Amino acid sequence: xxxxxxxxxxxxxxxxxxxxxxxxxxxxxxxxxxxxxxxxxxxxxxxxxxxxxxxxxxxxxxxxxxxxxxxxxxxxxxxxxxxxxxxxxxxxxxxxxxxxxxxxxxxxxxxxxxxxxxxxxxxxxxxxxxxxxxxxxxxxxxxxxxxxxxxxxxxxxx
Amino acid sequence: xxxxxxxxxxxxxxxxxxxxxxxxxxxxxxxxxxxxxxxxxxxxxxxxxxxxxxxxxxxxxxxxxxxxxxxxxxxxxxxxxxxxxxxxxxxxxxxxxxxxxxxxxxxxxxxxxxxxxxxxxxxxxxxxxxxxxxxxxxxxxxxxxxxxxxxxxxxxxx
DNA sequence: ACTAAAAGTTTACTATAGAAAAAATAGAGT
DNA sequence: ACTCTATTTTTTCTATAGTAAACTTTTAGT
Numbered sequence: 204x205x206x207x208x209x210x211x212x213x214x215x216x217x218x219x220x221x222x223x224x225x226x227x228x229x230x231x232x233x234x235x236x237x238x239x240x241x242x243x244x245x246x247x248x249x250x251x252x253x254x255x256x257x258x259x260x261x262x263x264x265x266x267x268x269x270x271x272x273x274x275x276x277x278x279x280x281x282x283x284x285x286x287x288x289x290x291x292x293x294x295x296x297x298x299x300x301x302x303x304x305x306x307x308x309x310x311x312x313x314x315x316x317x318x319x320x321x322x323x324x325x326x327x328x329x330x331x332x333x334x335x336x337x338x339x340x341x342x343x344x345x346x347x348x349x350x351x352x353x354x355x356x357x358x359x360x361x
Numbered sequence: 362x363x364x365x366x367x368x369x370x371x372x373x374x375x376x377x378x379x380x381x382x383x384x385x386x387x388x389x390x391x392x393x394x395x396x397x398x399x400x401x402x403x404x405x406x407x408x409x410x411x412x413x414x415x416x417x418x419x420x421x422x423x424x425x426x427x428x429x430x431x432x433x434x435x436x437x438x439x440x441x442x443x444x445x446x447x448x449x450x451x452x453x454x455x456x457x458x459x460x461x462x463x464x465x466x467x468x469x470x471x472x473x474x475x476x477x478x479x480x481x482x483x484x485x486x487x488x489x490x491x492x493x494x495x496x497x498x499x500x501x502x503x504x505x506x507x508x509x510x511x512x513x514x515x516x517x518x519x
Numbered sequence: 520a521c522t523a524a525a526a527g528t529t530t531a532c533t534a535t536a537g538a539a540a541a542a543a544t545a546g547a548g549t
Numbered sequence: 550a551c552t553c554t555a556t557t558t559t560t561t562c563t564a565t566a567g568t569a570a571a572c573t574t575t576t577a578g579t
Binding site: 287290291292293296299300303304306307308309311312314315316317318319321322325329332333336337340 | 445448449450451454457458461462464465466467469470472473474475476477479480483487490491494495498
């Protein structure tokens, strides 16, 4: 089984190849915000585990196995983004959260989240009902004592 | 900010103290399935960062800061368990999945998931409607070609 | 109070993942 | 074909988190 970090690389390589036809070390490094030396190391491991074929200094191509897994990883990532968006998570938090959790959910959970997204897509009333609950909680929060001090305290602690 | 691993320890220590009044090194090691030597090392770091006061060979107590954070971590863990349970994730996957993702979600996402749990709790019809979608997908899956071979192939690849 | 067993700690080691700097290679322009 | 520059690789280093084994302290039973 690939480690979380290996999955990040496979996913990103898949996306790059889809988008521009190839994935060079520097492209991958750029996309994942890591140094090229880290990419080289990981790519050597991915070759050894047969997710891709790597020829040093020349480039790499995904194997059948690598492509199949890459496709599923991208699907999972997109689904999780859609899920968080649907339930109203702020755009600025979505990418990091998905990045953090995507490698840690069973396919059972992913499938159930897929159902859930479908559930909301099918009927706008459901989204509206959820928004109502959020508004209601928001109004309750407004009536708390010392909200600013609370937030500051919590930030200091973490 | 505490690392994921630190959070695991704080959360578990909080639970142990809540349950039996104290948390010894061996209790923590047992609960987290790590060796006592790992616990000692982490507890020293948590003392240094003032989540708890640690006296070697004697024991430890959470500071105010440690207690406040521990409480929130337990709340978050429980909420995520409830969320996965609500959407129909199998019991056997829930613990691992929560363990995997709990340290990687923003409080914004946690709050939105809280709203979502409330949304389903408020009205059993919503849960029923979700179950209908799941049944529908399940029936579609039944009509696929070669499902057993598919599953085997995917398992080999990971 | 003594001593054996249980509990806890220290030290030296493992693996993963990433970074920095130095070395190697490839490819473009002449 | 040559050489310069950009890209890539190697090597050495970092940090986190965990383990194994040797060591120390505490505690319970006599």
